[in-house]
Amino acid sequence: MFKKMKGTYDILPTEVAKWQKLEKVIRNVSKIYNYKEIRTPIFEKSELFHRGVGEDTDIVSKETYDFIDRGKRANTLRPEGTAGVVRSYIENKLYTSNVPVQKMYYVGNMFRYERPQKGRYRQFSQFGAEAFGSNSPQLDAEIIAYAVSILKALKIKDVNVHINSIGDAESKKNYKEALLTYLAPDIDKLCSDCQVRYTKNPLRILDCKIDAENPILQKAPKPLDYLTETAKIHFVKTCNYLTAMGINYTVDTSLVRGLDYYTHTVFEVKANLDTLGAQNTICGGGRYNNLVKSLEGPDTPGVGFAFGLERLMFALESINFTGDPDYLHLYMMILGEDQKEDGLQLVNRCRLGGLYTDLDFLDKGMKGKWKQAANLKARFVAIFGEEEQKNGTINIKDQETGKEETIKKTQLYNYVVAELMKPSSNCEGCSTESCDECEDV
Known part of the structure; x- marks a missing residue:
């Protein structure tokens, strides 16, 4: 028997509704903030990630899925979303648009060869957002507010932003x-990875998980103490804008994030939920003013964030997050071989009109058909047999109210729609069992 690859997972039909609801929230909030969806390839030239993410990051040096294709080209399954979006921004000359600030989001699969654990997989889904074209601290504040709004829309209330600045090029150099x-x-007193980072990428030492509590690192100089005056002003304004919007934040002087391309603002969004415990970071991001230029594009500032959706879904277990109800508007019982053509015609008419409709494909007896209708949570059950075909009628029962009627078969669609439009005990604001309009964003 074949089994799934280590670090991957199946989303079964019973679980898909939760993922669809999560993605719906993402798309709704993104629209509120006027971010447009972009979809990029699942693999790119390896050089893109080596130059964009950084040769010395753990992602590139330890975790990428690399392969040589039949044309002898080096390719990589994308380990994160930003580099591909930047490549697309440059290649498609989006910087020439009459909309000077381009705001985009993406939802898609990423791949990293790391140790699988709860909420972390080798194939995982990531939601991220990128905004290009402005160096304004207002945009930093907006991207953070956008990330926080996603969590608020998911009913996660206890949210705090940890924020820091690593400054501009001069600040980082100093x-x-x-x-x-x-x-x-004291470098020999730190872990072996930190000793390598000391010569290749010393800022990454502050992001070390092994030595995070080591007094050597806790007493190390802080990036905020070396900011240029321009970088200080940018950071202060960003924080002031967050305060103005009522967003809870903490200045975390040790925060640097793990990717090479960050400049100025870096941040992590933390959610206090039982399922996360102390490891409660759920989103990370920051500004990257030099990334577009480093990938051979124009000198264009950018800022963004990313969520791992598996980790977000894991976090949502604390608040019993569920998908929209799974149900049918109509279940059709076709009784007899000679009635199947007319019955399927009725089914197709209802489906084309937008009614969630199904029927029995196994020619079960009446008891089995009724059981299947109940399992599928059908609101209406229609019976179409020899007598109904001869009379041009159909019997229909409302499973919610118990009302049964015989109607003209040509009226089936209109009848169901009219009944669904009537006030229902399921929702005070409308008439359907699953109400999109009456839900919060």
């Missing part, structure tokens, strides 16, 4: 020199 000088006498 800080890097100070950090190297500070760490030099």
Whole structure:
């Protein structure tokens, strides 16, 4: 028997509704913030991620799925979404648009070869957003507000943003020199990865999970102390805008994030939920003013964030997040071989009109048909047999009210729609069992 690959998982039909609801929230909030969806290829040239994400990051050095295709080209399954979106922004010359600030979001599969654990997989789904074309701290504040709004729309109430600034190029240069000088006498007391990072990418040392509580790192110089005046102003304004919008935040002076391309603002969104415990970071992002230029595009600033949807779904277990109700408007019982053509015609008419409709394909007896209608949560059950065909009628029962009627078969669709439009005990605001309009965003 074949089994799924390690680090992957199946989303079964019984679970898909939750994912669809999560994606619906994402799309609704994105529309509110005027972010448009972009879809990029699932694999790109390996060089894109090496240059964009960084040669010395764990993602590129340890976790990418690389392969050589039949044309001897080096390709990589995308490990994150930003680099591909930037490539598309450059290649399709979106910077020439009459909309100077391009705001986009994506939802798609990513791939990293890492140790699978609850909420983390080798194939995973990521939701991210990117905004290009403005260096305004207002855009930093908006992208953070956007991320927080996703969680609020999912009924996650206890949310806090951890924010820091690593500054512009000059700030990073000054800080890097100070950090190297500070760490030099004690670098052999840190983990082997940190010792390698010391020569290749010292800022990544602050992101180390092994030595996070090591006094050496806790007493290390902080990026905020080395900001240029311009970088300080940018950070202060970003924080002030968050305050103005009522967004809870904490200045975390040790926060640097794990990717090379960040400049100025970096942030993580944390949610206090039982399922997450102390590891409660659920979203991360920041500004990357040099990334577009480094990938051979124009000198264009950018800012963005990303959520791992599996981890978000894991977090939602704390609040009993469920999908929209799974139900049918109509279940058709066709009784007899000679009635199947006329019966299918009725079924097709209802489906083309937008009614969720199904029928028995196994020619079960009446008891089996009624049981199947109940299992499928059908609101209406229609019976079409020899007598009904001869009389041009159909029998229909409302499973919610118990009302039974015989109507003209040509009126089936209109009858069901009219009954669905009547006030229902399921929702005070409308008439359907599953109400999109009356739900919160």
